[in-house]
Amino acid sequence: MAPQRFREQYDQIQRSMPDVPLAIGPDDAGEFLYEKGVVLARDGEEARLVEDTVRRHFTTFAGLTADHVRRTGPETNRSGITRIQVADPGQGDGSGDLAVAGALRALREPEGRTGRRLVSRNHVVSIAVNACPGDEPVPVEAGAQPNPAVADGAHNPDSAVGVLVIDTGLMNDYRSYPLLAHTQGDAQVEECGDDGILRQYCGHGTFIAGLVAAVAPNTDITVRGTLNDAGAILESEFGEKLFEAVDQGGWPDVISLSAGTSNGRTDGLLGVDAFMRELRQQRTLLVAAAGNNSSATPFWPAAYAGLPGFENAVLSIGALRGDAEFGACFSNHGAWVKAYAPGERLTSALTGFETPVPYVYQHSTYDACRYGFGYACTCRHPRHTGVLSDEGGSGKPDQVMFEGLAQWSGTSFATPVAVGMIAAHMTARAENDPRKALTQLMDGNREVAEVRGANVPALIPATWSPTPVALPSTRT
Template identity: 85%
Template sequence: MAPQRFREQFEQIQRSMPDVPLAMGPDDAGEFLYEKGVVLARDGEEARVVEDTVRQHFTTFAGLAPDHVRRTSPETNRSGITRIRVADPGQGDGSGDPAVAGALRALSATEGRAGRRLVSRNHVVSIAVNACPGDEPVPVPVGERPNPAAAEAAHDPDSAVGVLVIDTGLMHDHRSYPLLAHTRGDAQVEECDGEGVLKQYCGHGTFIAGLVAAVAPNTDITVRGTLNDAGAVLESEFGEKLFEAVDQDGWPDVISLSAGTSNGRTDGLLGVDAFMRELREQHTLLVAAAGNNGSATPFWPAAYASLPGYENAVLSVGALRADGEFGACFSNHGAWVSAYAPGERLVSALTGFDTPVPYVYQHSTYDACRYGFSYACTCRYPRHTGVLSEEDGSAKPDQVMFEGLAQWSGTSFATPVAVGMVAAHMTAQAQTDPRKARRQLLEANTEFAEVRGAHVPALLPPTWRPVGASLPSVRA
């Protein structure tokens, strides 16, 4: 059976959120996921306008009872967002939601008069390797060094750059990896299932932290498990969770965020609007993954880098393929992506340092690149068979053992490489302003790559090495 990566992940995420009926959008195109029967509005007067307009529209044109439309969350959250129920979320399947689409249409004229967006779907925000993953982790031989390798720089607590990784939590044995000895934060929830098999995406945050520490050893890294639950959270909750992450220790120098969603729009994500406005007033630089849909559609929050007022506050990062000369097949792209960094077949810390840990693949590889590329990309190599792709039992899924380091691909991992480049620049130049460091780094950059015909900035760490075309199967 040919793999259908997005649909496989739709079912996986739905299982992780059993009480939240989900749909694909727009319509059945499989570009993003969202909560059925619910729309979002800003608290206060705008929520009232949305509620009244939708109620009138549905009563007049759709024959729904007025009490179908009602607010389902209090107007007290810091992100300033209210959930408004517009229909029974249990109706229909996951191929779009006509009631939500109708609510969006009902507000279109009102939004035009107001001069700004009033309503939104409640999108699912996921780690950028989740709803359309670059690939799954692959074991590397014991003794292989990380890639990028550790830079020759000392960790100095007095001058270290503060980095906050918002992702999945830290694996229990992360301190066994020397580069993460001083990393702190939240523990990964439920690393393995009842049979001792590593769960999908566990180790994602640890892998990211390892990449930051390799490129920029003089960093104080904190990992928050904001996305521990299969890497997915509703937009209505995401802004609040971002606030909680920064509130624990204060605003850091740099935030590494390998999560987001597209929404079919070019004006941002309603659920994170309050957080992004507060970020703009801080000194913090947000470095965010561009996403793995192989698309030019803006992916949020990364695409804020292209919006007026956020140019210096956000660095959006796409992924280069293993040779560093071209874009990875899966990487999102477009004028809203600030720069690209290596994001294919990187090697960093995962788990199994103390005791080897088994993992069963969830997705099968493709016979041909799903984005139409001809190079030996991660769509096809290393070859493996996955549980979600072979639910009819036609083939046995592959199992591997992790013993510390792993190889992994995605814009999720290009992002911490770019974080490390910014932090290393801050240390080398005694720069205390991460936003100035962002600008200086890009202005001084002399490396470029080709992405979909465009000549783009390539952030290549000195210790990163291109990976050759030797691509063995993971099967024993």
């Protein structure tokens, strides 16, 4: 883990959600974020059972009274989830929540029921907190080309593969990038602050769409701005938003999702359970980022790829470093990560090409890799000073200008590379079933990389160019 970066992002997301008190879990270990004073349960009988059980045990919870225990969300919604308040969310600081922990303990083995989880924290699902991306974008030299480069082929509306990107919205001038001429979807909310500086994570969805289009030109890409608010959303809302995203245009061939959270469990997220069960009944393939915690802890929804019944419906993607021979320092790993793709210093469209835009770095790089790797990883190179890392300090944050393309790293971006390879395979083989296309692609793939001593499947586009992997230069 990277505790400094985690806490910087905790502060950033808390500012973006001023009305939602957040805590760090589990027990201040710095693994995920969740809503204070609230637990989730399934609608109906199970929600009532949770509420009744918590009431019977409320005297054992610090700061909890009977008046605090009540359902605060709708009892019926598509995701099938009810929020239950179990404490005053204004109590305490962000270092854990004893009342929520107590509620979870009380419901481990509820009367008359075993083998089915009834309660969960309300986690923050994010592209930010040590999740995706792995670093902040870096300007490229004038005249640089996308990497992966644009593959051969043309867009054909009659045969194009439908790709839904669930992320931040599209930058206002995205159509000035030729590869995105056929892309549609939601606009990015508030690209810049009052000072004219590009907001953190703006352009994330545009960058992802550009990668899909480069690897697979014959795609119809739709970008939904589900994660516009600092790249974060509560689990209780995320399931509903996933349903809304597919309802707007129907279930696509492939969903590209570069967000998630760990939760300390191996059985998924309660808030997206209904969506995942519906996904399993569809023909759509979900390709999801494995996350950037450099951890083997399951990261959801990507880790559904390792659960029985989801093998053909979900593909989890980790990131390879610049030479594609080894895993990137930040990439999550483990048996639940089913394939890896290049994810370090990829080049794609960030802002479009009409107006240059300034950006101030939020996080400082490190003298050494946060995760103990020895190559010139994105933890420490290229060097810069960030606002969040230097609050109250004497260093001046670095500012850069973006004018179209940028380099960016993370499993966020390895994911659309894999999406593009699946879509390109569908076009090349005239295959209409994305799940069959995935099976064919994986069966025919001979590329491997080494991650934590294990040989893993590597999905590497023919148009991708490796970047040098060496020790970083000394900062002057």
